[in-house]
Amino acid sequence: MQAKTLIEQSASDRLKNSAVVLTLLDFQHPYFVVAGEAYAPSKYELRDNLTVLQGLMIGGGSRITGKESQVVLIHGANTPTPEVHVLNLKDVGSQKIFEKDMALSNGDIIYIPKSKLTKTIQVFSLINGPLNTAVYAGFR
Template structure:
């Protein structure tokens, strides 16, 4: 249990490092934001202020620019869009060697949603390449009561794909295979950590976070141990069975607890 708490602290530090790295100058620029439907852009032609335009990318990935008409900018980076507009203006004989600047003023298309047990849930723009760890860091990292697994819902070819990712196992792996690249429209949901309940003759009867492979004895220790009248004999667990009915089980110290278990510690008869 102590190792698990240390691992969770390490995970929080890694997410914080990921956030700092993502915000470091030049890192996001390594892979520029790609324009998409709904994005608002401002186009400036140096030396020609009358050609400044603020517009929004259409659902078909197009904008309409003076003199050249429709320009397909969807899936282009701002720098690629600059070159394309400049080439069209020069090819049409409107300007010679035009200097174009395209700025994204509002990012709509390339956003990912992070929901659930994170410190700052919300929608975040994918500026450059963002991995799962990056967007969790943008959301402030996992909250204290967060589970160790997250659900990622992706839309590929118009079809939703659902994946459960074990964050602890992901960071334990040197290859980080499950730390996948996020795309616009992806949703990350972090559930609340599983709980168990303990009452009766313990020092601190309450609900507690269920750690991995937690035994009855470890759960008892988390609740502060027995009271002066408590006994470790005859520990009972109320657990929901596959049929939905509550089962009452006699428990041993090394039995593993499950989510939503209710542990009862009896009073000693002697």
């Protein structure tokens, strides 16, 4: 409403009895981000009151390579003082999971880190990968 009034006042010295109509075409919807070892990492609209667990399910859940016991929530990522919480969401079948579940806010980031096993497998694949096979082929 303030924008309409400002435009009308600004135009009043050039136009008589002007009428201004403003239409909002789009705006930044509230959102949250699911990142890391999720099946569908992406930015999602925050349409309802959601928790971290529900947000993870919208993001497809954790891959087998994810470390569900150390899911990171960056709460208030758009604020000057974001909070970082580490949540253990491994025991989905247990009631304890709901005690630690937190509400999501606009701009929150849910990050699923890689498990140690995944990191180890990646290191071994680098050691035994095609590049090293080619280098050592002459020594067989």
